[in-house]
Amino acid sequence: MEKEWDLLLKLTPELTEVAEKRYKILANISYYQPVGRRILSEHMNIKERELRNEIKILKEKQLVSVENYGMILTDLGNSVLQDSREFVKNLSGIVEMEKNLQKLLGLQQVIIVPGDANKDETVKQEMGAVAAKTLWKLLSSGDVVSVAGGTTLAELAKMAPQKSKSQDITILPARGGLGERVEIQANTVAAKLADKFNGNYRMLHVPDEVGKDSLDMLLKEPKIKEIVTKIKNADILVHGIGVAEEMAERRGLSRERIERLLNQGVVGEAFGFYLDRYGRLVEKVNTVGISLYDLENIDNVMAVSGGNKKAVAILAMLETGLCDILVTDEGAAEKIQAIMNT
Structure with a gap:
């Protein structure tokens, strides 16, 4: 499995960056929830447009729920956040x-x-x-x-x-x-x-x-x-x-x-x-x-x-x-x- 991971990272080196970014977004929502997109972008120091695109993907994957009072993690989102720690650590x-x-x-x-x-x-x-x-x-x-x-x-x-x-x-x-x-x-x-x-x-x-x-x-x-x-x-x-x-x-x-x-x-x-x-x-x-x-x-x-x-x-x-x-x-x-x- 380790050999396959090495091969995957060589073919798609951007995978590490994407995984780390989405992990950090989930972690920040968990910490600040409920939180608006503008405030979250300020906390994370990333452009609001970039964050909007990432939130759209996380919402489609049912990891984030966007409510009138702000964004929150779903139960699945909380579970993925916990489970992804070791994954992100291995990647980085x-x-x-x-x-x-x-x-x-x-x-x-x-x-x-x-x-x-x-x-x-x-x-x-x-x-x-x-x-x-x-x-x-x-x-x-x-x-x-x-x-x-x-x-x-x-x-x-x-x-x-x-x-x-x-x-x-x-x-x-x-x-x-x-x-x-x-x-x-x-x-x-x-x-x-x-x-x-x-x-x-x-x-x-x-x-x-x-x-x-x-x-x-x-x-x-x-x-x-x-x-x-x-x-x-x-x-x-x-x-x-x-x-x-x-x-x-x-x-x-x-x-x-x-x-x-x-x-x-x-x-x-x-x-x-x-x-x-x-x-x-x-x-x-x-x-x-x-x-x-x-x-x-x-x-x-x-x-x-x-x-x-x-x-x-x-x-x-x-x-x-x-x-x-x-x-x-x-x-x-x-x-x-x-x-x-x-």
Whole structure:
């Protein structure tokens, strides 16, 4: 079959471009629906006339429904979008990139979705959907899962498949709240994911960053101590990776402290740990919940992060050797591969 595909691509090289374009159109409609053609063309940065022709074909194939209030995916369209991920990846050479990065980084699995989250907002949704599917496959009865917060993990909870049968699993927030938007906090992600998977959940009602004395005092509280112990001893951890400067700003660090960190070569952040390009710890803040030191004791650690701008931060985290699975996008993967090959 592989030989036939190679022959087909040689005879019709435009097939890859057409498939990728229609895949992106379906993904964008899924993300923005219901959406008008003009707004969609602006989001995708393609001419409205070109989009009109593509929508006509997708409508004829019963993948898209055009209503008075905008375009939406049909059930068949949703199904085709899910099923076409691997097809598009094979066409564009992403599968080979996955194998290459898995070997270069020494990971159990690397999953790359087409596109770049820094250029296309729908790519983050695709990463969330793939990560949710991967997480579901990892789960066993009785498992405890710790999930971090952030926009990408919020998409994971949003895109997770709805299960009707009750599951013997518990979802916990990996850390306290950063004081950011409620919908992207770890507590909210844990609750939504537990609802989707029809499992149990617990919340951690404490701030993410506290002083050392306050942290020691909080951890003496029996209920907080109990849930933090469960979080640190989870069977699976799902977390994001942040660009150091952005995360330092979100945590409210002073500009002087941020500049000092950057001058020390800090590029990435996870769980309040600031890392340099080679995964070496430069500085950490006191946080309630999971710590970088806990990852060695967790069976499956999955990092979900993408976008070309996060590539160096992602690589810094992977250099610690504490991740097992990476879900990322083409933009980040290409840059990581380029760095690793230099």
